[in-house]
Amino acid sequence: MSATTPTAAAPADGDSGLGDSGGIGSLLWVCLLLGLAAFLLQLFTGHPEKAWQAYLTNFLLFSAIAQGGLLFSVVMHIAKARWSGPLSNLAEAFSAFFPLSIGLFLILFIGREHVFPWQHMDLHGKEVWLNVPFLFGRDLGALLLLYLTGLLYLYHGLWFKLDGETSVDTPGGGIQRWLLRRWERRRPDAETYRRRQMLFAILYALFFALVLSLIGYDLIMAMDPHWYSTLFGAYNFVKAFYVGLGAIIIAAALLQTRSRTGYAVTPDQYHDIGKLFFAFCLVWADFFYAQFVVIWYGNISEETSYIIQRTMIAPWSFMAWTILIVCFIGPFLILLNKRIKTRPRAMLVLCSVVIAGIWLEHKLLLGPAFTHGEADAGSPFNLVDFFVPLTFLALMVIVVKAYLKQFPQLLRSTPPTGVVVEEVH
Amino acid sequence: MAELTYASIDNTVIDTLAPPRRTYWATVALLFAGILLGATCWGYQIFRGIGVAGQNNPVHWGTYLINFVFWVGIAHSGTLISAILHLFRAGWRNPIARAAETMTVFAVCTAGLYPFIHLGRVWLVYYMLPIPNQRTLWPNFTSPLMFDVVAISTYLTVSSLFWYTGMLPDLATIRDRSEGLRKKIFSILSLGWTGEYELWRHYTRGYLFFAALATPLVISVHSVVSWDFALGIVPGWHTTIFAPYFVAGAIHSGLAMVLTLMIPLRKMFHYEAIITDRVLESVAKTIIFTGLIVGFAYGTEVFIAWYSRNPVEMESFYWRAFGDYSLEYWIMVSCNTIVPLLLLFKRVRTHIPTLFVISLFVNVGMWYERFVIIIGSVAHDFLPHAWGLYSPTLIEYGIMIGSFCLFFFLFVLFCKHLPSVSMTEMKETLHEGESHAG
Numbered sequence: 051m052s053a054t055t056p057t058a059a060a061p062a063d064g065d066s067g068l069g070d071s072g073g074i075g076s077l078l079w080v081c082l083l084l085g086l087a088a089f090l091l092q093l094f095t096g097h098p099e100k101a102w103q104a105y106l107t108n109f110l111l112f113s114a115i116a117q118g119g120l121l122f123s124v125v126m127h128i129a130k131a132r133w134s135g136p137l138s139n140l141a142e143a144f145s146a147f148f149p150l151s152i153g154l155f156l157i158l159f160i161g162r163e164h165v166f167p168w169q170h171m172d173l174h175g176k177e178v179w180l181n182v183p184f185l186f187g188r189d190l191g192a193l194l195l196l197y198l199t200g201l202l203y204l205y206h207g208l209w210f211k212l213d214g215e216t217s218v219d220t221p222g223g224g225i226q227r228w229l230l231r232r233w234e235r236r237r238p239d240a241e242t243y244r245r246r247q248m249l250f251a252i253l254y255a256l257f258f259a260l261v262l263s264l265i266g267y268d269l270i271m272a273m274d275p276h277w278y279s280t281l282f283g284a285y286n287f288v289k290a291f292y293v294g295l296g297a298i299i300i301a302a303a304l305l306q307t308r309s310r311t312g313y314a315v316t317p318d319q320y321h322d323i324g325k326l327f328f329a330f331c332l333v334w335a336d337f338f339y340a341q342f343v344v345i346w347y348g349n350i351s352e353e354t355s356y357i358i359q360r361t362m363i364a365p366w367s368f369m370a371w372t373i374l375i376v377c378f379i380g381p382f383l384i385l386l387n388k389r390i391k392t393r394p395r396a397m398l399v400l401c402s403v404v405i406a407g408i409w410l411e412h413k414l415l416l417g418p419a420f421t422h423g424e425a426d427a428g429s430p431f432n433l434v435d436f437f438v439p440l441t442f443l444a445l446m447v448i449v450v451k452a453y454l455k456q457f458p459q460l461l462r463s464t465p466p467t468g469v470v471v472e473e474v475h
Numbered sequence: 476m477a478e479l480t481y482a483s484i485d486n487t488v489i490d491t492l493a494p495p496r497r498t499y500w501a502t503v504a505l506l507f508a509g510i511l512l513g514a515t516c517w518g519y520q521i522f523r524g525i526g527v528a529g530q531n532n533p534v535h536w537g538t539y540l541i542n543f544v545f546w547v548g549i550a551h552s553g554t555l556i557s558a559i560l561h562l563f564r565a566g567w568r569n570p571i572a573r574a575a576e577t578m579t580v581f582a583v584c585t586a587g588l589y590p591f592i593h594l595g596r597v598w599l600v601y602y603m604l605p606i607p608n609q610r611t612l613w614p615n616f617t618s619p620l621m622f623d624v625v626a627i628s629t630y631l632t633v634s635s636l637f638w639y640t641g642m643l644p645d646l647a648t649i650r651d652r653s654e655g656l657r658k659k660i661f662s663i664l665s666l667g668w669t670g671e672y673e674l675w676r677h678y679t680r681g682y683l684f685f686a687a688l689a690t691p692l693v694i695s696v697h698s699v700v701s702w703d704f705a706l707g708i709v710p711g712w713h714t715t716i717f718a719p720y721f722v723a724g725a726i727h728s729g730l731a732m733v734l735t736l737m738i739p740l741r742k743m744f745h746y747e748a749i750i751t752d753r754v755l756e757s758v759a760k761t762i763i764f765t766g767l768i769v770g771f772a773y774g775t776e777v778f779i780a781w782y783s784r785n786p787v788e789m790e791s792f793y794w795r796a797f798g799d800y801s802l803e804y805w806i807m808v809s810c811n812t813i814v815p816l817l818l819l820f821k822r823v824r825t826h827i828p829t830l831f832v833i834s835l836f837v838n839v840g841m842w843y844e845r846f847v848i849i850i851g852s853v854a855h856d857f858l859p860h861a862w863g864l865y866s867p868t869l870i871e872y873g874i875m876i877g878s879f880c881l882f883f884f885l886f887v888l889f890c891k892h893l894p895s896v897s898m899t900e901m902k903e904t905l906h907e908g909e910s911h912a913g
Contacts, residue, residue, distance in 0.1 A: 128707045259771060260771075267782070332691070
């Protein structure tokens with residue numbers, strides 16, 4: 051093991067290092083518009099349902115990334131973890147997607163005719179729960195509650211991070227200045243803020259489990275309204291944390307490889323979050339298997355039909371195997387290796403593949419319900435399936451960057467300049 | 476409170492091994508009498524047949540299965556504390572890890588007795604073992620009960636080895652401070668431990684690997700126990716949430732039992748400087764977490780039964796809450812999810828007697844959870860004409876008392892004859908300069 055100085059150089063004051071000099075900003079806007087154009091084209095030329103189904107898949111995935119991302123910071127705070135400083139700061143940036151997520155959910159209402167296959171089915175009494183106004187009302191309320199709690203947690207946490215190190219004149223965004231002015235006018239009591247931050251952290255974790263379960267039941271499981279699995283909600287929130295961790299690792303690796311940001315994560319920190327990612331890879335697979343084995347062994351036709359459609363009938367069966375390999379078998383075998391977990395570039399690739407796998411998993415869970423179980427002779431994909439994610443990805447990157455530009459010193463404050471970063475061999 | 480040093484840790488722990496007083500032996504004798512009572516009841520059952528127990532149509536799984544699952548559950552938090560929290564580097568688990576691991580080993584032993592007791596013709600137990608299959612009859616490898624035999628025996632093996640390996644340096648410490656027969660015994664038990672660098676290196680690596688192996692094992696074992704029920708198609712049993720719900724429930728009950736054992740132990744052995752109030756507080760906080768998971772599972776089951784609109788499922792859960800066993804159901808809900816919420820208040824979780832009482836409530840609640848699941852589901856399944864109730868007989872109560880006495884008997888013997896706190900891990904905590912109170 052040898053010691054080296056940090057690889058990341060601190061940027062000049064006032065610069066977050068996130069500037070768009072390399073044309074990344076333009077590329078993001080191109081992606082955003084390309085996906086939007088594909089979506090609109092699909093919407094107005096023939097098959098609007100395919101456009102809305104692609105929209106729903108990506109709404110679920112990217113909202114889960116944002117929700118799971120903030121959960122990392124929350125869990126670290128509740129557990130009083132001391133290792134996760136720069137990663138927690140970065141995780142909090144994903145909360146910038148929350149307002150967008152609400153907006154995107156509201157837009158989904160426009161496509162309601164196309165995303166709820168149960169609307170014209172006989173639901174045998176389930177109409178009480180499965181009706182569009184109630185579904186949108188409760189899910190919107192639940193998402194608002196979750197996001198509000200998350201933002202309140204952030205608000206109280208930011209005071210501890212900005213207090214003392216930052217003044218109104220310190221470079222940063224408008225939100226930072228507004229917050230600092232507000233706190234200057236009326237200085238908060240540290241103890242009260244500490245208590246409130248912990249309270250909102252606990253509430254966020256609690257609501258995360260409840261709200262993501264509800265979203266899992268309403269927007270994924272209920273697409274096949276006669277099938278149910280009690281673990282499905284928990285499976286959904288565990289999956290959200292899994293992709294959230296993956297997104298944090300990707301963001302950290304990207305920022306670190308761009309030396310201008312001054313962002314540095316030590317190999318030990320990569321190793322620790324890598325272990326957590328590995329653990330949730332196992333939990334995700336365990337929650338899948340816990341459902342699968344009970345249904346397979348019970349062999350009740352109203353339960354098995356859901357599994358058979360998705361794991362035994364082409365083309366979905368190929369997709370199911372791909373997901374199992376890229377989201378569990380592959381990461382499991384690779385992440386047994388300690389060194390891989392400390393390598394940002396390797397982890398960047400692995401986490402991207404896992405998130406792509408989970409995107410595919412959403413497609414697998416929803417797809418057969420939308421095609422009403424008919425084995426499609428052709429590919430289960432349309433062009434719009436590949437373009438819409440670009441829009442969501444671009445939106446996510448834009449808002450996360452915007453957050454980090456608002457609070458540039460959060461990227462630089464930990465670890466302090468001059469810290470010795472160990473290189474693991 | 477005096478500052479901890481290496482010497483004070485050794486002295487405090489080794490002092491607990493001083494010759495016990497008469498009250499200790501009286502306790503041991505009383506517990507042994509309880510074991511004899513249980514053994515007598517079991518003997519009577521073997522002599523008269525399994526019919527002396529209360530299991531009959533439609534409830535064929537009574538207290539024997541309840542107690543089996545209860546004790547396996549208790550066993551799980553030992554591994555949580557010793558293995559999972561070790562991997563998490565949670566310093567507060569160090570003072571209680573040894574006692575929790577010991578609890579695991581004894582609880583698995585106690586649990587392991589119940590399938591034997593339930594067999595009726597216990598002399599045919601070898602049918603369950605995966606021995607060469609000349610009779611072409613047994614074992615049935617596709618039966619979840621067979622999975623159980625494999626899972627529990629593996630768990631017992633690994634948890635015993637983990638426990639014993641972790642104890643080696645401490646056994647050597649006692650050997651070095653003993654004389655006469657005791658020195659000879661501890662010389663054998665410590666397997667020639669010299670404390671050399673290489674030994675420590677192997678020991679720490681071995682302990683870490685054990686922890687890494689025990690962690691998936693603990694999850695798989697209770698998942699398999701849950702599948703004894705969930706793989707069947709009985710309403711109330713056949714539900715996908717069972718595996719993680721059982722694992723969380725097991726840890727919930729085990730943590731409560733840790734408090735039930737640790738609080739008196741701490742008082743009797745003057746462990747206050749080692750098992751600090753904040754250690755107990757950390758256990759209490761973990762109980763809040765596991766209680767919430769268990770509560771989430773209760774709520775989910777009821778919601779999905781309602782959502783399914785499946786009349787059998789709906790009736791099953793309605794009957795649980797408002798039927799013949801509604802008292803047991805509400806004991807379960809309140810003791811496992813509502814009472815632990817009191818621990819959210821710092822004043823409650825730092826008041827040791829209250830903490831002790833809450834731990835007892837959780838123990839009771841978790842026993843009733845198994846009652847509600849095991850009895851309630853088969854007593855009221857698909858066919859109304861096949862519904863029926865169950866109540867344990869005196870023989871079953873006798874065997875149950877015997878099993879509780881056996882567990883406490885083994886634990887009480889352990890406390891005075893082997894180090895109940897890991898001196899090694901406490902010294903590591905001091906060396907690392909971290910607060911062991913979390």
